Amino acid sequence: MQFFQYGNEGYKSVLDPRTKLLLLIVINVVIIGTGFTGTDFLLRIVCAAIPLILFLIIRRTRTALLYGLVCLAMFFGEAVLIPHTRGVLNLLIVITLGPFSRILVGYAFAYYMMCSTTVSEFVTAMKRMHVPDQISIPLSVMFRFFPTLAEESRAIRDAMRLRGIRLRGKNGGVMKQIEYEVVPLMMSTLRIGDELSAASLTKGLNAGKPRTHICHVKMELWDWALVLLSLGFLFYMLVLR
Amino acid sequence: MIKLQNVSFHYKNTDAFGKLQKTRGIDDLTLTVEKGAFVVLAGDSGCGKTTVTRLINGLVPHYYDGELSGTVSVCGLDVRSSGIGDLAPHVGSVFQNPRSQFFNVDTTSELAFASENLCTPPDEIRKNIRRVAQEMHMDELMDRSIFALSGGEKQKVACASVAVSEPEIMVLDEPSSNLDAAGIEELARVLALWKAKGKTVVVAEHRLYYLTGLADRLLLLRDGKLVEEIPGEQLRSMDNAQAEARGLRSFTPIAMPEPEAPSAEKDALVCEGLDFHYKHSDKGIHIPYLHIPRGKITAIVGKNGAGKSTFARVLCGLEKKAKGTVRFGGREWKSKQRPDLCYMIMQDVNHQLFTDSVLEEVMLSVPETVPEGEREALARQVLDQLDLLPLADIHPMALSGGQKQRVAIAGGVVTGNPVLLFDEPTSGLDYKHMRQVAALLRKLRDDGKTVLVITHDTELVREIADCVVVFSKETT
Numbered sequence: 204m205q206f207f208q209y210g211n212e213g214y215k216s217v218l219d220p221r222t223k224l225l226l227l228i229v230i231n232v233v234i235i236g237t238g239f240t241g242t243d244f245l246l247r248i249v250c251a252a253i254p255l256i257l258f259l260i261i262r263r264t265r266t267a268l269l270y271g272l273v274c275l276a277m278f279f280g281e282a283v284l285i286p287h288t289r290g291v292l293n294l295l296i297v298i299t300l301g302p303f304s305r306i307l308v309g310y311a312f313a314y315y316m317m318c319s320t321t322v323s324e325f326v327t328a329m330k331r332m333h334v335p336d337q338i339s340i341p342l343s344v345m346f347r348f349f350p351t352l353a354e355e356s357r358a359i360r361d362a363m364r365l366r367g368i369r370l371r372g373k374n375g376g377v378m379k380q381i382e383y384e385v386v387p388l389m390m391s392t393l394r395i396g397d398e399l400s401a402a403s404l405t406k407g408l409n410a411g412k413p414r415t416h417i418c419h420v421k422m423e424l425w426d427w428a429l430v431l432l433s434l435g436f437l438f439y440m441l442v443l444r
Numbered sequence: 445m446i447k448l449q450n451v452s453f454h455y456k457n458t459d460a461f462g463k464l465q466k467t468r469g470i471d472d473l474t475l476t477v478e479k480g481a482f483v484v485l486a487g488d489s490g491c492g493k494t495t496v497t498r499l500i501n502g503l504v505p506h507y508y509d510g511e512l513s514g515t516v517s518v519c520g521l522d523v524r525s526s527g528i529g530d531l532a533p534h535v536g537s538v539f540q541n542p543r544s545q546f547f548n549v550d551t552t553s554e555l556a557f558a559s560e561n562l563c564t565p566p567d568e569i570r571k572n573i574r575r576v577a578q579e580m581h582m583d584e585l586m587d588r589s590i591f592a593l594s595g596g597e598k599q600k601v602a603c604a605s606v607a608v609s610e611p612e613i614m615v616l617d618e619p620s621s622n623l624d625a626a627g628i629e630e631l632a633r634v635l636a637l638w639k640a641k642g643k644t645v646v647v648a649e650h651r652l653y654y655l656t657g658l659a660d661r662l663l664l665l666r667d668g669k670l671v672e673e674i675p676g677e678q679l680r681s682m683d684n685a686q687a688e689a690r691g692l693r694s695f696t697p698i699a700m701p702e703p704e705a706p707s708a709e710k711d712a713l714v715c716e717g718l719d720f721h722y723k724h725s726d727k728g729i730h731i732p733y734l735h736i737p738r739g740k741i742t743a744i745v746g747k748n749g750a751g752k753s754t755f756a757r758v759l760c761g762l763e764k765k766a767k768g769t770v771r772f773g774g775r776e777w778k779s780k781q782r783p784d785l786c787y788m789i790m791q792d793v794n795h796q797l798f799t800d801s802v803l804e805e806v807m808l809s810v811p812e813t814v815p816e817g818e819r820e821a822l823a824r825q826v827l828d829q830l831d832l833l834p835l836a837d838i839h840p841m842a843l844s845g846g847q848k849q850r851v852a853i854a855g856g857v858v859t860g861n862p863v864l865l866f867d868e869p870t871s872g873l874d875y876k877h878m879r880q881v882a883a884l885l886r887k888l889r890d891d892g893k894t895v896l897v898i899t900h901d902t903e904l905v906r907e908i909a910d911c912v913v914v915f916s917k918e919t920t
Contacts (some may be wrong), residue, residue, distance in 0.1 A: 321548075321549070321550050321553060322548060322549055322550075322553065323548060323550075323553040323556075344547075346549070347546075347547065347548065347549055350549060350591045351543070354543075354591065355795070358790070358792065358795045359795050359796075361757070361762055361790075361795075362790060362795045362796035362798075363798070364762055364783070365760060365762070365783055365787065365788055365796070366783070366796075366808065366809055366855075366859075382798070383798040383799075386798060386799075386800075387794060387795055387796075387797060387798060390794060390841050391792075391794050391795065394544075394794070395541075395543060395544040398539065398541055398544035398545065399544045399545070399546075399547065400507075401503055401507050401539075402537070402539055402544065402545040402546075402547070403547045404503070404506075404507060404528045404529070404532075405501045405502070405503065405528060405531075405532060405535070405536075405537040406532060406537075406547070406557055406558035406561055406605075406606075407528075407529050407532030407533065407558060407561035407562050408529075408547070408561055409527075409528070409529055412561075412562075412563050413563065414560045414561055414563065415559075415560050415563050415564060415565060415566055415569070416560060416566060417552075417553075417556040417560065417566045417569045417570055417573075418553065
């Protein structure tokens with residue numbers, strides 16, 4: 204898992220986290236709410252292209268390629284296959300493609316967001332949006348804990364596999380399995396949490412003064428352009444349509 | 445700079461039986477550390493050296509609950525009346541566990557973290573980060589994910605992250621516990637830099653050899669009291685026998701013993717053509733031939749990243765896709781069967797304790813071939829062997845670190861597996877406990893087990909190893 208840290212090390216994000224949040228909402232509204240004709244279709248294509256371009260900018264070429272291909276297949280399916288098929292086959296295609304194509308773009312954008320934003324950028328952005336500390340600090344700790352949880356549970360699962368044969372026998376069962384995994388996970392995360400709080404306090408986390416930030420969170424030209432575009436889309440979706 | 449006057453501290457906590465109790469941290473301790481001094485605190489686990497570091501950064505009494513008497517002053521601040529936050533600008537702390545001392549997930553944010561909390565202007569923080577990165581030669585560690593770093597690199601980042609805000613005092617609590625020899629060397633370089641810059645440095649540590657060259661004084665604590673003060677000059681002229689007499693780990697570095705050519709026995713553990721590589725990573729092993737004698741203790745040593753842990757995982761059957769053959773006792777063991785051949789006691793034993801009592805924990809590992817009526821008797825017998833019988837009904841998580849390790853070992857012994865593998869069994873242990881683990885390993889060997897020990901601890905290797913196998917990037 205590489206969320207909330209730069210996947211491509213050394214690379215800096217170009218968009219402000221606030222722009223990303225707005226785009227996430229707008230993209231989902233457009234993709235879920237539009238059809239396949241006229242302006243609707245144009246909007247869909249623009250929205251679907253945004254994650255593609257962004258993946259290329261952060262040099263995730265493989266992700267971009269995969270996403271692009273799946274997208275093309277989706278559009279092809281919805282625009283060509285569905286009108287030209289009938290009966291069970293048509294139903295099958297509608298059921299499989301319909302929901303998937305509607306979440307795909309939003310999901311891809313959320314993925315981009317997570318691998319191009321660091322925790323400190325996110326926290327700084329929340330601060331700029333006047334989100335109180337009581338929300339932003341627990342949130343940032345939560346993000347910090349995802350990779351830790353993954354690391355710990357990997358180690359625990361290894362330990363279980365060492366005794367795997369025994370667990371499947373008399374002592375087996377799903378509930379037991381869960382207990383065996385969750386109890387040590389809870390214990391070790393509690394301990395890590397405890398030590399982490401101690402370490403953070405010695406670095407003045409609760410010194411009580413407003414913190415400063417070194418990360419670069421600023422609305423640039425690109426951000427404003429995308430914000431304008433988003434607002435235009437929203438206007439179309441809510442008023443013109 | 446730091447003044448402790450008749451200080452006593454008792455932690456409030458609960459014992460293994462759930463009773464409220466007070467544990468002595470330190471007892472009527474008086475000491476002074478002058479500005480710019482480099483002081484090493486040594487002594488057994490539980491001698492109070494960690495408590496002293498916590499008094500300096502304010503975690504005692506403000507984070508860890510207990511009873512404090514006497515006066516502690518740090519940089520002119522009374523620790524009792526000022527909070528941890530007030531001490532933060534003056535004291536930088538480095539802790540033992542690299543997994544739990546980073547608030548951020550990327551290195552640069554972590555370096556900035558303390559300064560950001562102290563409201564330093566962003567431009568100044570950036571300048572300080574650049575300076576520290578240069579001083580510590582760690583430009584290649586900037587903007588990295590902390591989860592992708594090695595233990596040594598993490599500890600370097602931990603040191604750098606306190607250095608950025610330029611506190612006058614640095615306290616370190618067993619910073620070398622999880623490091624290999626190369627990591628310790630790096631750490632020693634950072635400490636030398638701080639000493640040269642005139643910082644006041646206080647290190648609580650078991651491993652002493654890397655500190656003897658730097659220390660102005662070594663303070664030996666026992667049962668919460670200061671029992672001996674050794675000036676740096678004298679310390680540097682002392683030998684390891686004198687360390688041992690004081691129950692301390694060696695003062696001078698101990699060289700790894702030379703590996704011996706393995707004698708050709710028939711029923712040894714033989715690995716041939718072991719080959720395994722992780723996906724999306726250049727990590728892995730390639731072992732054409734490895735011979736490990738039966739019924740002996742074999743130490744597996746080598747730098748971080750040489751493939752020791754991967755080898756352990758392959759040997760225990762955790763990596764099913766590994767190629768090659770493993771032979772032992774006249775037959776071949778396939779990946780799937782290897783959990784019955786080799787049992788691993790992990791470095792962090794907390795990961796392998798699952799149940800709510802010591803007895804149940806051991807029962808869980810009893811092989812299914814043992815008849816129902818004899819299972820508990822067998823488990824109790826193994827517990828008795830390891831002096832754990834009085835603790836049979838206690839929750840494993842309520843035990844001390846050493847006891848937990850023994851429970852994990854009991855879980856391995858009861859399986860009846862002929863091979864037991866230990867991953868860093870003595871990391872962070874003092875001399876006394878290291879000796880205890882060594883004695884236990886010897887006992888397992890004398891009971892007929894083939895014992896493999898992955899370790900960086902040269903003192904342990906000297907103590908127990910019948911054979912030594914060196915892993916390196918070239919040979920694996």
